[in-house]
Amino acid sequence: MITGSIRRGIKQGIDTTLLLAKVVIPVYMFVTVLRYTPVMDMIATMFKPFMALFNLPGEAAVVLVLGNCLNFFAALGAMSAINLTAAQITTIALMLSFSHALFMETAVVKMLGVNEIGMTATRLAMSFIVGIIAGNIGGLLQWLK
Numbered sequence: 001m002i003t004g005s006i007r008r009g010i011k012q013g014i015d016t017t018l019l020l021a022k023v024v025i026p027v028y029m030f031v032t033v034l035r036y037t038p039v040m041d042m043i044a045t046m047f048k049p050f051m052a053l054f055n056l057p058g059e060a061a062v063v064l065v066l067g068n069c070l071n072f073f074a075a076l077g078a079m080s081a082i083n084l085t086a087a088q089i090t091t092i093a094l095m096l097s098f099s100h101a102l103f104m105e106t107a108v109v110k111m112l113g114v115n116e117i118g119m120t121a122t123r124l125a126m127s128f129i130v131g132i133i134a135g136n137i138g139g140l141l142q143w144l145k
Contacts, residue, residue, distance in 0.1 A: 020073055023070070023071070023073040023074055023077065024073050024074075024076055024077035024080075025077065026077070027066060027073075027074045027077030027078050027081075028077040028078070028080055028081050031062060031077065031078045031081035031082065032081040034062070035059075035081065035082070040059060040062075043058065043059065043061060043062060044057065044058030044059045044061075045058060046058065046061075047060075047061035053128075053131070053132055053135070054091055054095070054131040054132060054134070054135035055087070055088070055091065055135030055136060055138055055139040056084075056088050056091060056092065056131075056135060057082075057084070057088070059082045060082065060084065060088065060092060062078050062082070063075050063078040063079050063082065063092055064092065064095065064096070066078050067092070067096040067099075067100050067101075068096070068099050068100065068101075068102050069101075069102065069103060070101065071100060071101045071104075072096060072100050072101075075092070075096055075100070079092060085138070085142065087134075087135075087137075087138025087139070087141060087142055088135075088138065090134060090138060091131055091134040091135045091138055094130045094131065094134045095127045095128075095130060095131040095134075096127070097130075098123050098124075098126040098127040098130060099123045099124050099126070099127035102120060102123070102124075106119065106120055
């Protein structure tokens with residue numbers, strides 16, 4: 001009985017790893033390649049003023065877009081391809097905890113009869129508020145070092 005449980009656990013662990021790898025590895029490779037093209041510099045420059053609200057570099061916009069449109073794992077793949085501090089990673093994680101997978105979750109909310117526009121606006125607003133607070137705390141802690 002115990003060996004059966006261990007065997008099932010190992011199989012489920014491997015299956016989960018493979019499932020996550022199907023998202024994380026391609027996104028990581030895409031963002032890594034993107035970093036060496038002028039496109040990433042254009043994105044970073046374009047979003048730098050907005051991302052500064054959260055004490056994040058312009059490149060972090062790619063992470064937030066992937067996390068908001070797809071899921072946490074796409075954001076994780078993109079995050080690992082960009083040089084970020086622990087404070088910046090924490091800020092992104094907190095922001096995405098409120099607003100991840102917007103398209104998929106909005107469809108679910110709509111099926112439940114909840115106002116999808118109001119729910120999406122609330123999730124994005126909470127993400128921005130928490131991002132500003134966490135980004136400023138992280139910036140302050142970096143400054144104190």
